[in-house]
Amino acid sequence: MSDSTSTSTAPFTRGGYFEAIDDRRYKPTTHAGGAWDPDEQHFSPLGGLVVHAIDRHRAAGPDDGLVLSRISYDILGRLALDECEIEVVTLRPGRTIELLEAVVRIAGRPVVRARAWFLAGLDTAAVAGGPGERLAPPESLPTWSMSDVWPGGYIASLDVRPVAPPLPGRTSAWISTPLDLVAGVPVGPLASYLALVDTANGIAVRQPPTAWMFPNVDLTVHLHRQPRGTWTGLDTTVTFGPAGQGLTSTVLHDVDGPVGQAQQILTVRPLPSGA
Template identity: 30%
Template sequence: MDAAYVETAEGVFLASPLTRGPWHPDHQHAGPPSALICRAVERAAAADGFGHLGRLTVNLLRPAPIGACRVEAAHDYVGRTAGHYSGRLIAQGKEIARFTALAQREEAVPIPEGTPGHPPPQAPKPWRQSPAATMAVISTHAFGYAELVENRVAEGTMFRGPSAVWFRMAHPLVAGETPSPYQRVAVAADSGNGISASLGFDRFMFVNCDLTINLFRRPVGEWICLEARSLFGGNGCGLAESALFDEEGVIGQATQSLAVRAR
C-alpha cells in the first residue's frame, strides 16, 4: 500500500508494512500510530476551535501489531484558550497506547524586535545541504518505516551518538490524505532514540515507553529535523531528547523514556 494506513471505517485503520519497526517484524514503529493519535486530536480540537497542538503525550503500553487498530479521542476540558484531550489506541482487543494532549487557540501576538532568543535558532544545516541516508541498515528484517520516511543527516552520524537528522514522509499517513504538519512531526519524533543510538543494535534494545512532543508554533513545510541525544543511567533506564526544527527554525522538543536491555 502507498500509505501507512487505510481507514476502513471511522476511526478504524489497517496498518501497512510501511509501519513496520526495527525491533520485531510483527510490530509497528511507534511513530506512525503516534501520528494517527495526533490526527484524532487535531480533529477533536478543530471542532472546539483550537488550531495549534501544543503538547502530545503517548504512553506506549504494548507494541502495536501490524494489522487493524482503532483510535478513540475524548474531550476532557475545553476552555477559552486551551483544550485538553485524552484517548487510547486499541488493537486485537487490547489497549496499545493511552494519550493526553493540549490544543491551543492561536492569536496574532507579534514578538518585539530585540527580544532575547528571537528569532529562534536554526537547524544545524538545511536539508538541501544535508547528505541522504537510510535507516534500513539497523534492522535484520524488512523495516517498512525506513521506506515511509526519507532522511538527510545535518550533523553527526546516524546510530553513532548525538546527531541531527531531517525527516520527510515519502508516503501518506492515511491513504487519500495529505499529512498535516503535526502528523509529520509525530512520525519523526519517535525516532530520537534511534538516530542518536550509541549502544549497538546487535547487543542492546533501547525501546521507548512513551513519547512527549511539545510545540510552541505550527510547523511549516514537509521536512522536520531532530537534533537528538540519548542518555543512559546504567540502571536499565534512559532518556532520549530531541530538539525539533522545520525549515524556519526550532519549533519545540520531544522526549522519550527508554527501557534499556541486553539482547
C-alpha cells in the same frame, strides 16, 4: 552505528502507512513495520495517526483557534501490525485551553494512551524569543540509509539526511517520507510532522541494536511554534544511565528553526546471548 552517509536515493514507494477502514479504524501497511520487530508497528507513524484522529475529532466542532501545544503518549503494550481503533474524547473543554485524550486499541486492548493540550493561538510576535539556530537545509545534504542499522518497513520508507556523520548518542538529521500517513486521505501538516518524531530514538544509537535493546515507553512533545513544510528536523542526544534507564532528548526543527522539544524514556537491556 556507522558514521557513513550515501548519496543514494531512499527507496521511495507509493501508498501510505495506514489504510482507513472507517472513521475510527485503520489497518497498518507493511510500511509501518517496526524496527525492533517487523511484525509490530513502529510507533512513529502511529503517533501521527493519533494526531490525525484528534484533528478529526476537533473538526466536528467550531473553529476556536486553539493549537496543539503538547502531546504525551504512553505506550502500554505490544503494537501488533494489525487493525487499530482510535477513540478521542474531550476531557477539559475551554475557550482558551482544552485537553483531549486519545486511546488506541488493538484487538480490543488499549496499547497507547495520549493526552493533548490545545492552547489559544494569539499574536505574540512582539515578545517572541529563544534559541533560534537553524539546522543546515536538507536539500544540501546527502541521504543516509538507516536500513543499514535498523530493519522494518517504516525505516526503509524514510529519506534521512544527517547534518553531520551520525555519532553514538548524538545526531542531527532531517527526516521525510514520500508516503501518505493514511493512504489517499488528506492529513493535517502537524499530524504528518509528528508522524516522524519517534524516529529520534533510532538516529543516535549508543550501542548496536543487535546487542542491546533500548525501546522507548513514551513520547512527549512540547511545541512553542507550529511546524511547517515536509521535513522533520531532529537534533538528538541519547543518554544511557547506569541502572537500566535511558533518555532520548530532541530539539525539534522545521526549515525555519526550532519548533519545540521531544523526550523519550528508554528501557535499556542487553539482548540474550546468541539472540
